[in-house]
Amino acid sequence: MFIKLITSVVPVLFFFLQLQYASAKVATYNVLSYGAKANGRLESKNAFLKAWNLACASTNPAIIYVPTGRYLIASAVTFAGAYLFNTCKSKAITINIDGTLVAPSSYNAIGNAEVWIKFHRVNRVTISGGTLDAQGAPLWACKSSVKTCPKGATTLGIYHSQNIVINRLRSLNSQMFHILLYACNNAKLQGVSIVAPGLSPNTDGIHLISSTGVTVLNSKIATGDDCISIGPGNSNLWIEKVVCGPGHGISIGSLGWDLQEPGVQNVTVKSTTFIGTQNGVRIKTWARRSNGFVKNVVFQHSTMVNVQNPIIIDANYCPNNANCPNHVSRVKISNVVYEDVHGTSATRVAVKFDCTKGKPCSGIRLKDVNLKYGSQPAASSCSYVAGVASGLRGFTSCL
Numbered sequence: 001m002f003i004k005l006i007t008s009v010v011p012v013l014f015f016f017l018q019l020q021y022a023s024a025k026v027a028t029y030n031v032l033s034y035g036a037k038a039n040g041r042l043e044s045k046n047a048f049l050k051a052w053n054l055a056c057a058s059t060n061p062a063i064i065y066v067p068t069g070r071y072l073i074a075s076a077v078t079f080a081g082a083y084l085f086n087t088c089k090s091k092a093i094t095i096n097i098d099g100t101l102v103a104p105s106s107y108n109a110i111g112n113a114e115v116w117i118k119f120h121r122v123n124r125v126t127i128s129g130g131t132l133d134a135q136g137a138p139l140w141a142c143k144s145s146v147k148t149c150p151k152g153a154t155t156l157g158i159y160h161s162q163n164i165v166i167n168r169l170r171s172l173n174s175q176m177f178h179i180l181l182y183a184c185n186n187a188k189l190q191g192v193s194i195v196a197p198g199l200s201p202n203t204d205g206i207h208l209i210s211s212t213g214v215t216v217l218n219s220k221i222a223t224g225d226d227c228i229s230i231g232p233g234n235s236n237l238w239i240e241k242v243v244c245g246p247g248h249g250i251s252i253g254s255l256g257w258d259l260q261e262p263g264v265q266n267v268t269v270k271s272t273t274f275i276g277t278q279n280g281v282r283i284k285t286w287a288r289r290s291n292g293f294v295k296n297v298v299f300q301h302s303t304m305v306n307v308q309n310p311i312i313i314d315a316n317y318c319p320n321n322a323n324c325p326n327h328v329s330r331v332k333i334s335n336v337v338y339e340d341v342h343g344t345s346a347t348r349v350a351v352k353f354d355c356t357k358g359k360p361c362s363g364i365r366l367k368d369v370n371l372k373y374g375s376q377p378a379a380s381s382c383s384y385v386a387g388v389a390s391g392l393r394g395f396t397s398c399l
Contacts, residue, residue, distance in 0.1 A: 025060040030067065038069025040102050045073050052079045056088035066097040066130060074104050076113035076153065081122035081161070088122065097130025097169075107139035111150030111175060115157035122158075126165040132156060136175040140200050140224075152176040152202065162186050170195070177207045178223065184211040192219040198246030200224035205247065210262065212236050219243075226251045227277070232292060233262035240268075245275030249307070253284035254317050255292050256331040263293035263332075273303045276346075280310040281338070284317040285331040287356065293332040304343030304350075310371055311338055311351045313361055313385070328358030335363040342370040342394075350378035350395055353385040360384040370394045 029051040032038070036047035048064075048071075055062035081088045101117065103110055110116045116134060119125060134155045142149035152175030158164055164187040171178040171194045178194045181187055194205040205221035208214055210233035220243045221227035227244035230237065230252045244250060250272065252264055274280045281299040285292070304310040313333060333355065350371040355361035364387030371378045372394040382398035389397040 026063060027055070027058045027060060028063040028065055029054050030065045031071070032067060036066075036071055038067065038071060038099060040070030040072055040100075042072060043074045044071040045075065045077050048073070048077065049079070055090055055093045056081070058090045060090065061092040062090045062094070064093065064095045066095070066099050066101075069099040070102050071099055072104070073101050073117065074109055076110055076116055076118070078118045078120055079122065080120045081125070092124040092126070093122075094126040094128060096128050100131040100133055102133045103135050105135050105138065107136070107142065107152070107175060108150060110134075110153045111139055113153045115180070116153045116155050116175075118157045118159065119161060120159045122161045122164070124163045125161070126167065127169055128165075128167045129169065131170040131172055133172045134174045136173040136196065136200065136203065139175045143201050154178075154180045156180070157182065158184055158187070160184070164188070165190075167191055169193070172196070173200070174203050176202045177204045179205070180207045180209070181211045181214060182209045184214065186213040187211065188215045188217070189219065190215075190217045192216070192221075194219070194221040194223055194227075196223040198222075198224055204229045207231065208234050208237065210234065214238075217241055221247060223247045229253075230264055230267065231255070232264065234267070235265045237267045238270075239272070240270045241272070243273045243275070245277045245305075247277050249274060249277045249279030249282050249309075251279065251282040251284055252294055252297065253282070254286055255294065256285040256288050256290035259290055261290050261292040263295065265293070265295050267297045269299045269302070271301045273305070274307045274310070275305045276307070278308050279312055280304050280307045281341070282309065282312045282314065283333060283336070284314045285333070287316045287318070287328065288330070289328070290330045292330075293334070294336070295332070295334045297336045298339070299337065299341060300339045302341045304341065304345065304371065306344050306346045308346045309350075309352060310343065310345050311341060311369070313353045313355060315356045315361070316354055328356050330359055332359045333361040336361070337365045337367065338369055339367040340369070345371050345373045345378045348373045348376075348379050349381050351380035351397070353380075353382045353398070355384040357384050360386060362386045364399065365389070366397055366399060367391055
């Protein structure tokens with residue numbers, strides 16, 4: 001009995017000792033301690049870099065803490081996990097933000113930089129809470145005039161990184177993309193809030209390129225372009241409980257600009273809501289020769305509220321009908337499921353499959369789709385597409 005008691009108690013005691021040991025070993029770096037100013041007027045970039053370098057140098061998990069206030073980051077900044085012969089030693093870095101990081105009001109300060117806040121070759125980094133305010137409105141105004149303007153910067157870019165968590169972050173008024181993941185593996189974005197006006201140009205909410213194992217959960221995105229855009233080379237994506245509007249919907253593409261281009265596969269978009277958006281769930285490809293592909297995609301449990309194009313495949317993508325190539329699309333689109341997509345369309349044609357003769361869409365499946373145009377049934381349109389439909393209500397399928 002005594003031996004049994006010891007063997008049952010020791011693991012519990014060991015667990016609590018591990019917790020105490022782990023908590024005692026976490027190092028915290030407050031950016032105020034390294035010269036950051038919370039008034040939104042004085043440059044704090046160097047203070048953030050000092051805190052980052054110290055956190056990287058720690059052999060234990062580290063926390064970078066950003067207290068309440070506004071912190072001016074007046075030029076583009078890169079937080080590097082690996083640079084030449086220097087590599088982060090910390091097993092995990094958490095950036096806890098209670099305040100707001102703010103860009104300069106002059107768009108030229110970061111407008112010619114690719115990214116305003118960049119993380120490069122990092123591992124096990126968590127960004128939690130806080131707001132990134134890129135103050136993009138002056139650049140949008142410039143782009144709507146006849147002036148020569150910079151392209152603009154992505155607010156937050158994560159490049160060549162793995163095991164990333166972005167939790168409860170708010171991105172406000174980006175000059176261009178709000179959040180970009182490029183060549184990342186295993187990333188989770190949860191409780192993200194993205195805010196920009198419906199007419200702000202090129203302000204995609206979350207843009208993914210060449211990444212795998214990315215999850216987006218419980219997020220609200222209001223912007224002037226795609227709420228989520230999925231570029232070439234992405235695989236194993238899970239998007240769930242996202243509210244989109246205003247914006248251009250959740251888009252796979254545009255794809256097929258290059259001849260040699262990696263495809264997109266294994267994507268699930270589930271339990272999403274689109275409110276007054278240009279599109280709902282969309283696949284878009286250029287009419288160019290390309291060996292790219294889209295396959296194994298599921299759009300499931302989507303609610304449409306006055307959406308112009310609730311379901312659309314556009315294999316002849318040509319924004320504004322200007323300067324577009326005139327070739328047959330070679331992007332192969334196959335095995336795409338639309339299940340329980342319901343709600344209202346702002347146009348009579350609620351389902352549009354505009355595929356191409358060169359490589360028709362195949363394996364398209366509509367299941368339990370219920371879309372209406374006002375008080376009337378909605379319509380559908382098909383070009384060079386093969387598939388099946390079942391359990392449809394509110395509109396007539398062209399499949």
